[in-house]
Amino acid sequence: MTDLPALQSGLLSEIAVADLAALEAVRVRALGKQGEVTALLKTLGGMSPEERLVEGPRIQGLREAVTEAIATRKVALEQAALDARLASEKLDLTLPAQAAPQGSVHPVSQVMDELAEIFADLGFAVATGPEIEDDWHNFTALNIPETHPARAMHDTFYFPEGADGGQKMLLRTHTSPVQIRTMMTTPPPIRIIAPGRTYRSDSDATHTPMFHQVEGLVIDRGITLGHLKWTLETFVKAFFQRDDIVLRLRPSYFPFTEPSAEVDVGFTRDKTGRRVIGGAEPDGWMEILGSGMVHPKVIASCGLDPAEWQGFAFGCGIDRLAMLKYGMDDLRAFFDGDLRWLRHYGFAALDVPTLSGGVGA
Ligand code: PHE
Secondary structure, three states: OOOHHHHHHHHHHHHHHOOHHHHHHHHHHHHOOOOHHHHHHHHHHHOOHHHHHHHHHHHHHHHHHHHHHHHHHHHHHHHHHHHHHHHHOOOOOOOOHHHOOOOOEOHHHHHHHHHHHHHHHOOOEEOOOOOEEEHHHHOHHHOOOOOOHHHHHOOOOEOOOOOEOOEOEEEOOOOOHHHHHHHHHOOOOEEEEEEEEEEOOOOEOOEOOEEEEEEEEEEEOOOOHHHHHHHHHHHHHHHHOOOOOOEEEEEEEEOOEEEEEEEEEEEEEOOOOOEEEOOOOOOEEEEEEEEEEEOHHHHHHOOOOOOOOEEEEEEEEHHHHHHHHHOOOOHHHHHOOOHHHHHHHOEOOOOOOEOOOEOOO
16 A cells, blocks of 8 residues: 555655756656556556545545645746846836947948038038939939930839829939939039938848938039049048048049049058058058049039039948948948947947047047
């Protein structure tokens, strides 16, 4: 005969100190299919009615006592685990605000602020235009007619035909349409930059379907390539915060500028071999922007007389500028919204770039 009281007190004292895993082991060992208590219950079938009358309640009692002890212990363990978690994950809302995690300014926003600050000092205002553009402002007025191969080069996202009374609508492929909108609404002289989002159907480590550009436009009397070169040099030196910057203007082609130049900035290498923008004797060149003298046809299509008004324009990738200045190497991470990336590369909200205080980190 099994000593039921001994079995019960043995099980109960095991249960009293068990953790969740041990508790489950006890349950299986006592109440599982092959369990000790289960085996006892099975013996009831072979007993005489009189015997069963005595043993039945004793064995059932044992089963109930063990079942209940396991349930009680389980609730206590789960409550303790919850308490521990609540204690370790608690947030003290009475702490001073500075100690709590704060939001940060995205590097693209920061660089846009830096650009606005640098160009404001040179007398440039900030202009904007719509991201949903019509075909005329994005292409035609910029001397890119319907059949021009540059339209294919731009991998344009078009809206379904007829979405806006016949005008073909699209996501602007560059910030250059803001040149047109500004010339059509503002009498010269004009000095503007136009930072903003642009879109092309393109995606890899260095291209995202949405990216950022800044356009620059100057329209006045007697503007020459010399003004363009000086402005770009002054801008790049202020942006990278060093004077030993060498720019290289390479002849290029854009339909809306003539002549056109792509601009490279010289880099040198630090001790670890990393590229660093600047250095009087560059080890190599990185392309940073496209530019040129505004094409007379573009000036004319905005209703200005190209014999009287000339100017220069440039367009520059902002994301790339941010990467070169702050050292990120994958463009896609810019738009993943990963908080760890933002905490690492973001800027404090009150760290507003100013020329006197600095336009760097
Ligand atoms: N819009 C051109 C581009 O996206 C850049 C550019 C702007 C070139 C202004 C010349 C003048 O590639």
